[in-house]
Amino acid sequence: MKTQTIAPDVLARLADAGSEFSVSAASAPKGWVIYVHDQVGDRALLDIEGRAAAVFDALLAVELRLQELGVHSFAVDAERGELAYDEWLKAEVQQAIDDPSPMVPHEEAMRRIRAAIKTK
Template sequence: MAAETIDHGMLAELAEAGAVRAAHVVGQPGGWSLRVKYGAAERMLAAQRSRQVRIFRRMETLVSYLKDLGIERFDVDAADYEAEGGKSRPDRAEAMRRAHEAAAHDKWFRAQVEDAMSEADDPNTKWVSHEVVKQGMARQRAKLLARINGDDA
């Protein structure tokens, strides 16, 4: 059975209201999770996007998170903690690399479009008609076909 969870927003509201009775940091392979008690309920903190139990890779990050919420006292159960055991996320590293590449390409592309628009608006730009371009391309094509066919013209 999946653990019942609580999200950050609800935990922040409970902490602000002073309704959090206890916070338990629980070690597990790959990091630390957080179990909070409030009223008669006990819930695990959920990750924002996945809604799965949130795993903090570093204890320092979790301590800062709790202190920011105003929770300064908590207990730690490190019995099942394993630093190297958790899920690695090479997929996230690859996704971030692709996102950075896409952002860089987008920046380059927008600069190219801006340059082209500036050139098009410049009154000194010399324009070539479509017919002249078509004739030039036809000449190039004829030369390439001649080379392919062995007719060194």
């Protein structure tokens, strides 16, 4: 099923008109996606070029973009964020399990970490 989208200028018009809608930010594999929830449905905010859902690297970037569009509050979809984190963590663990490089003994790993911390 294809995700419905909304152009930034349309969201700005909804905000200016005082229309009934809500906005949330949901964690995605490469950042945060903004969703607009209204009588049309749940729609992802398009990027500036209007080609794909906009992905933001931080919640601060989400907040700033929404303010530019006249939206002054939004929810953070924690459930989606937790699911994305779980998927990321499982992938990281599996990558470590599958890594063919030789194991590093615990004491050696700790020595390397302590040395790295000292240099900061």
